Amino acid sequence: MRNEFHADLQTVSQLLVELAQEVRAAMRQATRALLTADRRAAEAVIAGDRDIDHRYRDVEERVCELLARQAPVASDLRAMITALHVAADLERMGDLADHVAKTALRRHPSPAVPAELRPVFTDMAGVADRMAEKIATVLASPDAELAAELDRDDDAMDELHKGLFGVVLGADWPYGVETAIDATLLGRFYERFADHAVNAGEHVVYLITGHPTPS
Amino acid sequence: MRNEFHADLQTVSQLLVELAQEVRAAMRQATRALLTADRRAAEAVIAGDRDIDHRYRDVEERVCELLARQAPVASDLRAMITALHVAADLERMGDLADHVAKTALRRHPSPAVPAELRPVFTDMAGVADRMAEKIATVLASPDAELAAELDRDDDAMDELHKGLFGVVLGADWPYGVETAIDATLLGRFYERFADHAVNAGEHVVYLITGHPTPS
Structure with a gap:
């Protein structure tokens, strides 16, 4: 029974790894759409979000099935609930x-991001990509140290996010309010x-570790 | 066993109702802080968010305990997983x-919202409040029809949100980029x-109903 449970848990983990990889690919493609005004890339991401949602529901169904069939307790139960949380976070990353x-x-064929902001969005997308990669890696092979690195990556993202506002709010911002709004929302999506x-x-x-991360 | 389970489920539901009420009160108070530059109200909401997070974790702990102790199946298991989802949504509403x-x-003692935008934020806050109230009501006494009304409320919110951009992007917007950014983010928080x-x-x-809402 326990071996069977662990095989099932392995299947759920594998689904989560694939979900993380899909989400990572979606954000890469979305960034390309954004920075190169690539309409096809944008449409592919939007169409692909349904697959991500589908896979998310698949994880949830399997977890429910496992809970019902195996009635795990203690750390096995915790693993199942964690899988649900991680799946929900990944699904939301796909939405973003x-x-x-x-x-x-919406801005096509104009670029949504003006030249002044391309560097900061390139950097934000780079951090986002690194983080998605780490999530996929730690899901495939749990590594608390690598997972903890995500906090430092997030600090880097916050700095870039602040820098973005610095540019938009600079005295020499030439693009007006509409572009500022796009930049604000885009910045928030990456953050x-x-x-x-x-x-x-x-x-x-x-x-x-069995311990919540200190926050 | 089943009666005991239903008593426990009742406890979880009651916790969710209280969480929904807390979240509703938090958003009312945050709106007051926003529209009247009320520093104390703002600080109370920020301090209170910890209680909301605490109650959220409380729901989760109880659900885990219930799953471990009772090993529910079928619709009972579904109810538990639903409780986790609802708690997560409410916790996030508290964050907003x-x-x-x-x-x-951040803008205190200046108002974060200029006079032109007070009506739209008052309306958005009104819709948000109505929605939080409905969630608390349907959690206390499940009512699929009332829950379905939330979709119409959300349409009203989307219309207000569009109207907000109409004002900010209007040719006669006198406040510059910083206020536009605040308005954009605030609009997104309510939405x-x-x-x-x-x-x-x-x-x-x-x-x-046992059926997902068609979307």
């Missing part, structure tokens, strides 16, 4: 990639993506 | 009230609050 893609599409990655990482750390 | 309060505090209320409502409907 979708939001970035939709912003790119929330990072927050959910941190959350997912904390759940994985909890699972590995 | 906290974000509104922090925005009010996301409504989205989470809709999610929570959908979970409750699923619980009552």
